[in-house]
Amino acid sequence: MKKITLLITLFIVTLGQGQTFSTGTIQLFPEYSVKIDVTSSLVTLTQIMPSDRWYALAFNNSSMLSGDIIAFINTANISDRQLGGFAVPAADAVQSWTTISNTLNGTVRTVVSTRALNTGEAGDYVFSASAGSINLAAARAGNATFSLAAHGGSANAATTAAFGITLDNSEFDLNSFTMYPNPSTSATTIQLPHNISKGTVKVYDNLGRVVLNQEISNESNELNTSSLPSGNYLVVLRTDYGNATKTLLVE
Template sequence: MKKITLLSLLAVSIISFAQQKSTGNVTLSSNMTANLTLNNTTSKATLRLTGPSDRWFALQFGAFGASGGMESGEDLVYTNATTLIDANQNGVGSSPTTDATQNWTVTSNTVASGIRTIIAERNFSTGDANDYTFNYNNATIDFAWARSGSASYGLSNHGGGNRGYNTSVALSTTLGIQDFSLNSSSIYPNPSNGNFNVETKTGLNQINVYSQLGALVETIDVKDNATSVEVSLKKLQKGVYLIELKKENDKTWKKIIIE
């Protein structure tokens, strides 16, 4: 009887602890992979996308099956020479339209041995009609991918053999491990009127604020490795800003919207 009780308690503990689902590393082609993780605690999706560094490559996600990969209105992301672009399909033969609001925040963008690896995150739901809404309860997700047939960042026909589908990719529950890096930091309220709070589990040394064009507009030195910092940017114009959080060798990027 005691064994049954202990096993039951363990099962309940594992179920309550498991707050993440992931596709794991999905091989799209010989030099492209995708890994999507849904965190039900933060309601954020994290995408790790790899592909050739000398050309654009793209990933579409949603629920479209193997026949709806380029239908107008489908959500996708693609890379240019520098970053990840949030966009929307316009149908077969037409280049996608860049979304007015870039809801993916790139937290890492590295190139090694000709392969670019981008890690980005966004909320499950952005409130943007152009964006796919991730549902933690879904058991699968569909991927479609494409890349330029030659070394080029200009969007054009990808050519045969440079596209494909991975449909009904399983989203499997994983055991979440508490993250004490700066990546687990939170900013609230967001959007804000310019006054907001930064909360971390590991403490901060510095906060840098950048415009969307990459210009440094504010540097805030944080004393005593504080884990909670009140920030005021009310003097800045309304818009979207990138927040760099730093502590020694650890750093991460967040996005703040000032209304």
């Protein structure tokens, strides 16, 4: 059984309530990449790797000898385990990760798995829904085998580097907010983009004056336009994730 070395990779996690944040693709080995997406309630892990051997990823692995680890050790699922010194990582009594997709494209396997931020299980890493950092360690078999090996010895290495995590712009398009009815006679409703729960709306007339300034949310999103003279107005939606503008016609 070939022993391998776990190497630590650091990336910064920045999370936001109601949004999806993503590491993007992190290349830990030339043939092994991971991507971690986090919302306020769910972690999604995507692994891409050769189909003929095991790979492992550890969370919060500061000493390379302890920490929460997942390992792909067969063709069906990933295994939730605990690092413990130089022994083969022991399987957790409760398997917290659920594999939702496991596909092959030639000799390349893509595995997508999910779990809660906090499983409540002892030893499981708790993902934070606030800004912070996490240590990652990646490991792989030195030859074609699904027999999980212990830490130690010499092996192929991943380069330690810093990776950022940013808002996943594929999750929503800020400019997708809608106003209806438009044209408006007495009121118009602002429908916020997917996964945005609140914002500030400012309405400008053709002289650049603010004629309406209102906080909106999914529960309170109607603008009263009955006092506005007929004409075209610029509606600016401001959120924590950027601004967007549309034109409103008042009749």
